[in-house]
Amino acid sequence: MSGHGAPIPMTSHKAGPLAGEAHVPGDKSISHRSLILGALSVGETRVTGLLEGEDVLGTAEAMCAFGAEVKRHDTGAWSIHGVGVGGFAEPEQVIDCGNAGTGVRLIMGCMATTPITATFTGDASLRSRPMGRITDPIALFGAASYGRSGGRLPMTIVGSREPIPVRYTVPMPSAQVKSAVLLAGLNAPGETVVIEKEATRDHTERMLVGFGADLKVEDTDEGRVITLKGQPELTPQTIAVPRDPSSAAFPVCAALITPGSNVLVPNIGLNPTRAGLFTTLREMGADLVFENEREEGGEPVADLRAKFSPDMSGIRVPEDRAASMIDEYPVLSVVAAFATGKTEMVGVKELRVKESDRIDAMARGLEANGVTVDEGVDFMIVHGMGPDGVPGGGTAKAHLDHRIAMSFMIMGVAAQKPVSVDDGAPIATSFPIFERLMGDLGAKITRDRS
């Protein structure tokens, strides 16, 4: 897992109208959690629609290393025979989470209150990301951690023998940190309380309740206060993973900027903690309609219809919307280049600690393609050039970041000259069918010789 093979340079060429249906894969966040919560239940959890991207496959392997049985069936469904809360066995090998921040952080959380030791690593991107945000709260439960300087992987976690419940206020808007603390709290006696000042994606809370945990959420002056009763017996579930709004963003945005396009992206999960991009695009003037709105498995779902939108204007994206679209800023910055006027993205410093420094990666790549960008520690402003004014013709560096690679491939479908990326290999971490799906809509994405 740790490190991709040879880089895959790619180029995206100006396309004719994009048309058809784009069936994007399952939600990455819900896929990781299905495997982890399945492994923490006693009995068989069945999952359909699991994202079979490298990040999630890494979590499946990790769950096996901790003693669960995880199997893919010929039908494409997955089953997990879990070991129960507190039942994790000590892995014999280093756990390699590849490129997946969600994978490594959630797994560190859920082994931290079990008396076992595990060592974690990942690819060059993951090894550069901060893990102190997990080791700080798990220390409160009594877990010890030994990593590289700056709290980086590789890192060994020694789980607590006698975990104590914790009350913890998450210092940054992060669903990964919130989830790691809740998962650690599962095997601590008594009540663990997690407080988040800004709401982040709430899949862990919803799914813990679905698996039978006693969890309640209150909105207070302090923020969202989540109280979890420790040491439940989780009940295995049957899960149909909704399709990923963060993946849907790519065909949707491609349709909005490509003349004549009309694309349907069916069955997209529109949990309000995830749907900020679509609100933003509509405020910019995008012709984006939610068709067939319904509820599935307790989550809002709709079919997204996106049409070419030549009249989009830049806006200031409200800061309090950032968490609900945090992974979508790279592709929004591409759409912003095709709008008129400035698009201001503020309160987004978390973008600097993703798979890459996404503010820097997008700013440099946009500039290489003729777009002007202003940036600061926690903001980025893209100066729009209008629907047919984006020059293109440059090569962006992906920095082992799937969302950067895909965003520039979307830019190329409508820029005047082709847009290249030095390495599209990381796309397989979250969206392994990206090239085929975009090609079926009419995009022209080619693999170049390195």
Ligand SMILES: O=C(O)C1=C[C@@H](OP(=O)(O)O)[C@@H](O)[C@H](O)C1
């Ligand atoms: O909990 C999750 O599934 C995720 C949380 C977000 O990360 P942060 O918690 O670092 O904001 C997001 O960027 C990531 O893609 C998935």
Ligand SMILES: C=C(OP(=O)(O)O)C(=O)O
């Ligand atoms: C930030 C992301 O993922 P992770 O943190 O799991 O690596 C992402 O998918 O955009």
